[in-house]
Amino acid sequence: MNSSILLQFSTASLLSDPVYYILCGVLAMAVLLGIHFMSKVETARQGNLISAVAVALGIVITLIKKDILPVWLIYPGMAIGLIFGLILAKKVKMIQMPQLVALLNGIGGAASAIVASFALVSLYQSPDVFGKVTASLAIVIGTITLFGSLIAAGKLHKVISQKPVVLPLHQVITTILLVVLLFSIVSGGFLNNFSFPVLLSVMLIFAAAFGVVFSVRVGGADMPITISLLNSLSGLAAAIAGFAVTDILLVAVGGIVGASGLFLTQIMCKAMNRNLADILLGKTSVQGKGESKTEKAPEVAATEEVAATVNPAEVVKGVKKVIIVPGYGMALAHAQHLVKSLAQKLTADGATVKYAIHPVAGRMPGHMDVLLIEAGVPFEDVYEMDDINEEFKDADVAIVVGANDVLNPAARNAEGTPIYGMPILNVDQCSKIIIFNYDLKPGYSGVDNPIYNRKEGVWVIQGDAKDTVAQFLSEL
Known part of the structure; x- marks a missing residue:
């Protein structure tokens, strides 16, 4: 009698439906709380930990509720993923974080596509049109991601x-791929035994082609928007896959990721003065350089002559207020620790030092904040653009390290250029500007920066930021 009861026992019975739904709600709220904490630098670490623990617990209760806890084949795969993740966490440098985030977005999309593919296999003879359509949609979005x-x-x-x-006829190719994918998704709701393998192959091949065609046309200047958009798509694919396999927790968490990614995409579009529709249609941000309607910049030599008359190290001596503007060049040169040392030196000499961060500085949202905090810069010294922009005109010196487009005044008056209308850091309003840049070439937008050509109050120090900032420090 007792053995019969044990044989009939299922791990799923450990969680009744009411308990399961309550736990799903709590975990979804925990993920939201984690995202809220991650919106502020000083609480980002705690937010990341809360979300990670919530997702881990979500995996556990899913294994229990779906009665797959005893399926031993799952655990070697989880172990491999855990080891791979730990290796990445240890070996990937902070400068490589944007490409890692992009890769993880892709892995999330692949996971959703795989789950949805198995769901579609199990449903292809079923009359469940909703399940088959959602599975098809998840396969397409996941593969594109x-x-x-x-x-x-x-x-x-x-x-x-x-x-x-x-590509030749790029827009035509994009449109054809979209039409075929939409047709295959609708057809997925009316599968029969004969059409399934062909239809699944069409979905995977055309979705993969669309993902490539969509991303390959995006230039470097639009990469922050692309990353956040792909993050949104990975969440959307997960949520739709959750509908296909009737998993409420997957729907909730996937929806949260998709919505937060979309909000971030809109914020990035506003910060870069880019239209999301243009990104979706594959229109590049790199256009003609354009010219300012109000002034034409003089030759670069004028700045070099001024810089030669005064040692930049003398400019910062005795100053009271300094604003440092870090950019992707600082990240490439791994110069964030030297920049912190420079700030400490200036602070020790009696100056107040603040860091100004543009929303799209670096190659993904928050990239500069993470690099600075990693270097030990105090949270309270890091300011977003809207919070510090009015202070440039009153600062004694602005120090730019590897930034270009995010402070280019052409955004105000050079109509027809990719950055026209983009909110920028008001560095040009500072009376004295010291710029550490690798060279005088335009940034990713391809638009010349008039600050380089200003006749007075600008010192451009060319070269690798790690070397030039170190040399500058030695002269103080």
Whole structure:
């Protein structure tokens, strides 16, 4: 009698439906709380931990509720994923974080596509049209996310050219792929035994092609938007896959990721003065350089002559207020620790030092904040653009390290350029500006920066930021 009861016992009975739904609600709220904490630098670490624990607990209760806890084959796969994740966490440098994020977005999309594919296999003879359509949609979106993210990661890691790649009849190809994918998703609701293998192949192949065609045309200047958009798509694919397999927790968490990614995408579009529709249609941000309607910049030599008359190290001596503007060049040169040392030196000499961060500085949202905090910069010294922009005109010196487009005054008056209308840091309003840049070439937008050509109050120090900032420190 007792053995019969034990044989009939199922791990799923450990969680009744009411308890399961309550736990799902609590975990979803925990993920939201984690995202809220991650919106502030000083609580970002705690937010990341809360969300990670919530997701881990979500995996556990899913294993229990779906009665798959005893399926031993799951655990070697989880162990491999855990080891791989720990290796990445240890070996990937902070400068490589944008491409890692892009890669993880792709892995999330692939996971959703795999789950949805198995769901579609189990449903193809079923009359459940909703389940088959949602499974088809998850396969398509997940595959697009995977291949689009692979291209984005390749561009960020310089395995693929960061320049936009425009194919012959690019827009026509994009439209055809979309039409075929929409047709295959609708057809997925009316599968029969004969059409299933062909339809699944069409979904995977055309979705992969669309992911590549979509991402390959995006240039470096739009990469922050692309990353956040792909993040949104990975969450959307997970949520739709949750509908296909009737998993409420997957729907909730996937929806949260998708919505937060979409909000972030809109914030990035506003910060870069880019239209999301243009990004979705594959229109590049790199256009003609354009010219300012109000002034034409003089030759670069004028700045070099001024810089030669006064040692930049003398400019910062005795100053009271300094604003440092870090950019992707600082990240590339791994100069964040030297920049912190420079700030400490200036503070020791009696100056107040603040850091100004543009929303799209670096290659993904929050990239500069993470780099500075990693270097030990105090949370309270880091300011977002809207909070510090009015202070440039009153600062004694602005020090720019590897930034260009985010402070380019052409955004105000050079109509027809990709950055026209983009909110920028008001560095040009400072009376004295010291710029550490590798060279005088334009940034990712391809638009010349008039600050380099200002005749007075600008010192441009060319070269690798790690070397030039170190040399500057030695002269103080």
